[in-house]
Amino acid sequence: MNNYAFIDAxxxxxxxxxxxxxxxxxxxxxxxxxxxHVEKAYMFMGYKSTEQRMYDFLQKAEYIIVxxxxxxxxxxxxxxxxxxxxxxxxxxxPHYDKALLVTGDGDFYCLIKYLKENxxxxxxxxxxxxxxxxxxxxxxKRELVFVCALRNKIEYK
Numbered sequence: 001m002n003n004y005a006f007i008d009a010x011x012x013x014x015x016x017x018x019x020x021x022x023x024x025x026x027x028x029x030x031x032x033x034x035x036x037h038v039e040k041a042y043m044f045m046g047y048k049s050t051e052q053r054m055y056d057f058l059q060k061a062e063y064i065i066v067x068x069x070x071x072x073x074x075x076x077x078x079x080x081x082x083x084x085x086x087x088x089x090x091x092x093x094p095h096y097d098k099a100l101l102v103t104g105d106g107d108f109y110c111l112i113k114y115l116k117e118n119x120x121x122x123x124x125x126x127x128x129x130x131x132x133x134x135x136x137x138x139x140x141k142r143e144l145v146f147v148c149a150l151r152n153k154i155e156y157k
Contacts, residue, residue, distance in 0.1 A: 001037035003122055004096040006089050007063075008081065008103035009045035012147065015104065015127030019148055024156035026061045031154055036100050036122060042088055044081035046070040082107045089115070098122035102147070106133030113139060125150075 016023055032038040043058060047067035055065055066088060068081045082105065089099055089111055099115050101108060104126035115121035121143055126132035128148040137144065147154075 001039075001097050002095070003036055003038050003098045003100060004089075004092055005032050005036070005038045005041040005100045005102060006085050007041065007043045008085060008101075008105060008108075009043045010081070011103045011105050011131070012127050015131035016147065018131075019128060021151060022156040023147075023154055025058060025063070027156075028154045029061050029063065031150065032100065038100060040064060040092075040096070042066055042085070044068070044085045044088075046081065086111045093120065096120070100125065102127075104128070104132035104136060106135040109133070109135045109139065112136060116140075116143070 012023065029041060032041055041063050042065075043063040044066045045068070047069055058065055066081065066084050068084055085101075085103075086108070089101075097120075099120055100122045101112065101115075102125045104124075112121060112124060116139070123143045123145055124136060124140055125145050125147050126136060128146055132144070132146070
Protein backbone atom coordinates (compact mmCIF):
# COMPACT_ATOMS: atom_id res chain seq x y z
CA MET A 1 0.00 0.00 0.00
CA ASN A 2 1.10 3.52 -0.77
CA ASN A 3 -1.00 5.67 1.54
CA TYR A 4 -0.47 9.34 2.36
CA ALA A 5 -1.46 11.23 5.51
CA PHE A 6 -2.52 14.88 5.49
CA ILE A 7 -2.32 16.33 9.00
CA ASP A 8 -3.94 19.56 10.14
CA ALA A 9 -1.28 20.25 12.80
CA UNK A 10 -3.07 23.12 14.54
CA UNK A 11 -6.36 21.22 14.78
CA UNK A 12 -4.59 18.17 16.23
CA UNK A 13 -2.40 20.11 18.66
CA UNK A 14 -5.14 22.37 20.04
CA UNK A 15 -7.70 19.59 20.49
CA UNK A 16 -5.33 17.14 22.19
CA UNK A 17 -3.83 19.89 24.39
CA UNK A 18 -7.38 20.74 25.42
CA UNK A 19 -7.74 17.16 26.65
CA UNK A 20 -4.66 17.58 28.85
CA UNK A 21 -2.05 15.51 27.05
CA UNK A 22 0.46 15.74 24.19
CA UNK A 23 1.09 13.67 21.10
CA UNK A 24 4.47 11.96 20.78
CA UNK A 25 5.03 12.73 17.11
CA UNK A 26 7.63 9.98 16.66
CA UNK A 27 5.23 7.37 18.06
CA UNK A 28 2.40 8.87 16.00
CA UNK A 29 4.43 8.60 12.77
CA UNK A 30 5.28 4.98 13.55
CA UNK A 31 1.63 4.28 14.32
CA UNK A 32 0.54 5.79 10.99
CA UNK A 33 3.05 3.65 9.14
CA UNK A 34 2.35 0.39 10.98
CA UNK A 35 -1.45 0.61 11.17
CA UNK A 36 -2.29 2.49 7.99
CA HIS A 37 0.75 1.89 5.75
CA VAL A 38 1.36 5.63 5.46
CA GLU A 39 4.42 6.20 3.30
CA LYS A 40 4.24 10.02 3.21
CA ALA A 41 2.91 12.11 6.08
CA TYR A 42 2.35 15.77 5.33
CA MET A 43 1.96 18.15 8.25
CA PHE A 44 0.41 21.56 7.55
CA MET A 45 1.22 24.44 9.89
CA GLY A 46 1.89 28.13 10.20
CA TYR A 47 5.53 29.19 10.11
CA LYS A 48 7.26 30.94 13.02
CA SER A 49 11.02 31.51 12.76
CA THR A 50 11.37 30.87 16.51
CA GLU A 51 10.15 27.27 16.07
CA GLN A 52 12.92 26.01 13.77
CA ARG A 53 14.06 23.37 16.29
CA MET A 54 10.58 21.84 16.32
CA TYR A 55 10.42 21.85 12.52
CA ASP A 56 13.80 20.10 12.31
CA PHE A 57 12.59 17.49 14.82
CA LEU A 58 9.39 16.82 12.85
CA GLN A 59 11.33 16.47 9.61
CA LYS A 60 13.71 13.98 11.25
CA ALA A 61 10.61 12.07 12.38
CA GLU A 62 9.73 11.75 8.66
CA TYR A 63 6.99 14.36 8.35
CA ILE A 64 6.90 16.54 5.25
CA ILE A 65 6.08 19.99 6.57
CA VAL A 66 4.06 22.42 4.49
CA UNK A 67 4.15 25.93 5.91
CA UNK A 68 1.87 28.89 5.58
CA UNK A 69 3.04 32.34 6.63
CA UNK A 70 1.38 33.58 9.81
CA UNK A 71 -0.69 36.75 9.83
CA UNK A 72 -1.91 38.82 12.75
CA UNK A 73 -5.66 39.44 12.92
CA UNK A 74 -7.14 41.33 15.89
CA UNK A 75 -3.98 40.69 17.98
CA UNK A 76 -4.24 36.94 17.25
CA UNK A 77 -1.75 35.08 15.11
CA UNK A 78 -3.37 32.98 12.38
CA UNK A 79 -1.93 30.40 10.01
CA UNK A 80 -4.93 28.54 8.58
CA UNK A 81 -3.58 25.86 6.24
CA UNK A 82 -6.86 24.36 5.01
CA UNK A 83 -6.33 25.45 1.42
CA UNK A 84 -2.78 24.11 1.34
CA UNK A 85 -3.90 20.75 2.71
CA UNK A 86 -6.73 20.40 0.19
CA UNK A 87 -4.45 21.45 -2.68
CA UNK A 88 -1.70 19.00 -1.69
CA UNK A 89 -4.21 16.12 -1.41
CA UNK A 90 -5.37 16.89 -4.95
CA UNK A 91 -1.86 17.39 -6.38
CA UNK A 92 -0.86 13.99 -5.00
CA UNK A 93 -4.20 12.30 -5.85
CA PRO A 94 -2.75 10.11 -8.65
CA HIS A 95 0.25 9.09 -6.52
CA TYR A 96 -1.36 7.50 -3.45
CA ASP A 97 -3.63 4.51 -3.04
CA LYS A 98 -5.58 5.99 -0.11
CA ALA A 99 -5.53 9.21 1.90
CA LEU A 100 -5.73 9.50 5.66
CA LEU A 101 -6.73 12.91 7.00
CA VAL A 102 -5.98 14.04 10.54
CA THR A 103 -8.54 16.72 11.34
CA GLY A 104 -11.99 17.21 12.73
CA ASP A 105 -12.53 20.47 10.86
CA GLY A 106 -15.72 20.72 8.81
CA ASP A 107 -13.87 22.87 6.28
CA PHE A 108 -12.52 19.60 4.88
CA TYR A 109 -15.99 18.21 4.17
CA CYS A 110 -15.64 18.72 0.40
CA LEU A 111 -12.25 16.96 0.32
CA ILE A 112 -13.43 14.08 2.48
CA LYS A 113 -16.55 13.65 0.34
CA TYR A 114 -14.55 13.72 -2.90
CA LEU A 115 -11.98 11.21 -1.63
CA LYS A 116 -14.74 8.92 -0.37
CA GLU A 117 -16.71 9.09 -3.63
CA ASN A 118 -13.58 8.25 -5.60
CA UNK A 119 -12.49 5.33 -3.43
CA UNK A 120 -9.43 7.16 -2.14
CA UNK A 121 -10.38 7.77 1.51
CA UNK A 122 -8.69 5.47 3.97
CA UNK A 123 -9.87 7.12 7.17
CA UNK A 124 -10.19 10.39 9.04
CA UNK A 125 -8.51 10.65 12.42
CA UNK A 126 -10.40 13.39 14.23
CA UNK A 127 -8.71 14.57 17.43
CA UNK A 128 -11.76 13.98 19.65
CA UNK A 129 -15.56 13.73 19.62
CA UNK A 130 -15.82 17.38 20.76
CA UNK A 131 -13.44 18.54 18.03
CA UNK A 132 -15.13 16.77 15.16
CA UNK A 133 -17.56 18.67 12.98
CA UNK A 134 -21.07 17.28 12.67
CA UNK A 135 -20.56 17.49 8.88
CA UNK A 136 -17.64 15.08 9.13
CA UNK A 137 -19.50 12.74 11.51
CA UNK A 138 -22.57 12.60 9.23
CA UNK A 139 -20.48 11.82 6.16
CA UNK A 140 -18.36 9.10 7.75
CA LYS A 141 -19.31 5.95 9.57
CA ARG A 142 -16.58 3.34 9.58
CA GLU A 143 -13.87 5.67 8.24
CA LEU A 144 -13.86 7.86 11.37
CA VAL A 145 -11.41 7.21 14.22
CA PHE A 146 -10.71 9.45 17.20
CA VAL A 147 -7.10 10.26 18.09
CA CYS A 148 -8.07 10.54 21.77
CA ALA A 149 -8.78 6.77 21.69
CA LEU A 150 -5.12 6.21 20.74
CA ARG A 151 -3.75 7.95 23.83
CA ASN A 152 -2.05 4.85 25.27
CA LYS A 153 -0.25 4.30 21.93
CA ILE A 154 0.84 7.84 21.00
CA GLU A 155 0.97 9.95 24.17
CA TYR A 156 4.18 11.84 24.88
CA LYS A 157 5.57 10.71 28.23
